[in-house]
Amino acid sequence: MTDTVGDVLLARLRDWGVEQVFAYPGDGINGLVTAFGRADDDPSFVQVRHEEMAAFAAVGQAKFSGGVGVCAATSGPGAIHLLNGLYDAKLDHVPVVAIVGQTERTAMGSSFQQEVDLHTLFADVASAYLVEVNVPEQLPNAVDRAFRTALTRRAPTAIIVPADVQEAAYSPPAHEFKHVPSGGTTVLRAPTVVPPxxxxxxxxxxxxxxxxxxxxxxxxxxxxxxxxxxxxxxxxxxxxxxxxxxxxxxxxxxxxxxxxxxxxxxxxxxxxxxxxxxxxxxxxxxxxxxxxxxxxxxxxxxxxxxxxxxxxxxxxxxxxxxxxxxxxxxxxxxxxxxxxxxxxxxxxxxxxNVARWWETLDAQAMVDAKPVNPMRIVRELSQRLPADAIVAADSGSVANWYARLLKVHGDVRCSLSGTLATMGAAVPYAIGAKFAHPDRPAIALVGDGAMQMNNLAELLTIARYAHRWSDPRLVVCVLHNNDLTQVSWELRAMGGAPRFDESQALPDISYADFATAAGLRAVTVDDPDRLGAAWDAALAADRPTVIDVHCDPDVPPIPPHATPEQAISVLQAVLKGDPDARHLVAQGVRTKLREFLPHNG
Incomplete structure (x- = not known):
């Protein structure tokens, strides 16, 4: 049987060492999906719950492996969904290759269903290299150049392949005018550059x-x-x-x-x-x-x-x-x-100064809260963090505790959406990390806002693929406080405005119950003295675990160098009727005092 363009595309990915493609199917990539069916799981089609998560997982895999992450999506809505993850790659300088379907060539320009202008859509995010493969002979050069550019420019690139081209019989470029061969998938070594x-x-x-x-x-x-x-x-x-x-x-x-x-x-x-x-x-x-x-x-x-x-x-x-x-x-x-x-x-x-600061953080993390101090969550993890762990943190208040309290040691790797600071990256990052390093434990620190936005469904992805990882430990720790805490504090500190329940309050749900229903191990923690044991059990478990920690939204993520103007803004918010005013002030004062009196219990 003659190989199709889809078959040769997957073969080219194999030549580049790609073992997984994070994707979601659709008729715009049917030719590619059928090629995966013939590829004997090489590379694997890793089905996430949403194309945005596919892009994030590819970013996570690339960040923690040092190689290229690959994601794929159908035309129209699938391609649009990739954008947030690809911008995360662009802004954090991560090599990712996106493979995107398009309507058949015969229908292009007719406002056909799910036809969008993909060149315009990806022009900025994939500005390093964006190509549409319109004839089979283009394919090798397009794929190789996308990978070389992603690696050398540390940027996302995109390959658009119309649906009918994917299913077309493959023919290689010939030795003739306007046919462009490719130099192949030679290993790229970064140049050694030394200043004069x-x-x-x-x-x-x-x-x-x-x-x-x-x-x-x-x-x-x-x-x-x-x-x-x-x-x-x-x-x-x-x-x-x-x-x-x-x-x-x-x-x-x-x-x-x-x-x-x-x-x-x-x-x-x-x-x-x-x-x-x-x-x-x-x-x-x-x-x-x-x-x-x-x-x-x-x-x-x-x-x-x-x-x-x-x-x-x-x-x-x-x-x-x-x-x-x-x-x-x-x-x-x-x-x-x-x-x-x-x-x-x-x-x-x-x-x-450093020694005194760690004492201060320990004291702040041990301040009583209602019910659990979120700082203590990361402090307890730091005391138990395996030397080969990979940690992904989400955006929001959790990023404060990750940045300040997580103690990196040994070969620990960690990251988050640093420049885009998008919500919802932590769990797919951890999934990508597990495919990059199936023999290492991975941990995702996630707020309940990001969990509800787009990470909750990815617990199903974890359950589906956990059997492929030689080390089964993937721990998702949810900071459960029913509040979009970072924005609540920004409203207070930057705008002097009280917390607005209609925008800030989140519906309550048991993340532990959802995880259990998905087949994962799960525990709910609403007592700070049970945190350590919860981390111990999760890091010794024989399957992925969700730790659902009920924590206090009023522990302030205010930087230690907060300006007097910011303090005045918070006070103004309280005076304007912040619904958590009394508790907010109490937690802020008790936490801040530890910065100046760390030994005072």
Missing amino acids: DDELDRAAEVLNTGSKVAILVGQGARGAVAEVTSVAEVLGAGVAKALLGKDVLPDDLPWVTGSIGLLGTRPSYELMRDCDTLLMVGTSFPYSQFLPAFKDGKPQARAVQIDLDGGVVGMRYPTEVTLVGDAATTLRALLPRLSGPTDRAWRETVES
Whole structure:
């Protein structure tokens, strides 16, 4: 039997090492679906509950594997549903390839059912590479270029294949005019880029003259752990981590100050506030107000930035030297040029601030709440976190507790929708992580808003595919407080407005009961003293588990460096009749006091 374009497309995916395609079927990809039926589960068609979840799962798999995630959807509504996950990939610089169906060529341009202008639809999100395969001979070059571009540009790409082309008999490109062959699926190796010697000398001069050096690392420094550590030791620096770089360095290093920014820690804030020199590595952290001060273009700190992408250097802070190169090789070239201060007072101050902060967080997490303090959920997890765990966090108030309280150690990997900050990514991220690493435990930290929005149904996907994972542990922890908490606090802190029940209150449901009905293990926790045991059982279970924790929405996710204006806005909200006013004030005061009196019970 002659191979169809759909058959050859799947063969090409196999050549690229693709083992799963996260997808949902529809008649716009019937030719592809029938090819999957002939492919003997190679690659696997992983049926999620919604195309948006397919894209998120592909992003999660790519983030945690270092390879390319692949998703597929039918024409029209299916293609539209992919967009949110693909924008997540674009903004977080993740390689994903989307394969999308389209109506038959004979019907194009006739406003046929489910026909939308896919070129316009994907023009921005897949701007790195977008192609429509209109004849079989196009296919090899289109697929190979989509993968190469996704990998080298760290971006989503899209391949549109009309339904009739998928079912057409395949014929390869010929050796003739306007036929374009492909170079094949050769393994791509990232180039080693090192800045010129004179630029390295200039950077070393800046760093060597600093007596209070701060380092900020992002996800671009993930392959440079040893080099960042060595540079920090030589310079006596403290190191803060951008949100997407949370797993770059372990939190058990005494000079690692943790996350920075709106979800950041006090020692990271103090590090940037008091430093005289700043080294940024592999990050385009967007919130410049959390970097050292500058006024009228005159920065408080002399700054050096290292990034492989020359388009982002100098974008967030007035940098004196910009080094375009990959993090590890650039830092290795820089290290012999560094001398560092002889006085270690700055490093000692940083370490003291970090130690005090962890004491503060422990004290804050143990503050009584109604019924469970959400901070304690992540604190109890941190004390039990397996050294090879993969953690995905959702957007919302849960991101605050993840950013500040989760202690990364060993080979722990973790991520979230960092730049798009979309709700609903955590559970499909964890699913993608399990397919990338079936031998490692995965954990999703999710608020009940995201759970109800689009993650609840994915418990069915977990139940369906759990038997494929050699390590069956996938834990979904739901922070159940019946409130869209992050927005409630934003209303109070930014707008001085009371919480509005019609927009903020969520319908109550037992996530544990739903999980049990889906065939998963589940437990409900409404007593803080049962949290530890719940985590222990889930991390020792022989199947995926949902922990449904009833927690307090009035524990404030306010940053430790909250401004007086924000405090006044919250007070204004209370005075205007916030429905939780008395409890809100009590929880806020009791939690904030621990920041200044961490030893006071």
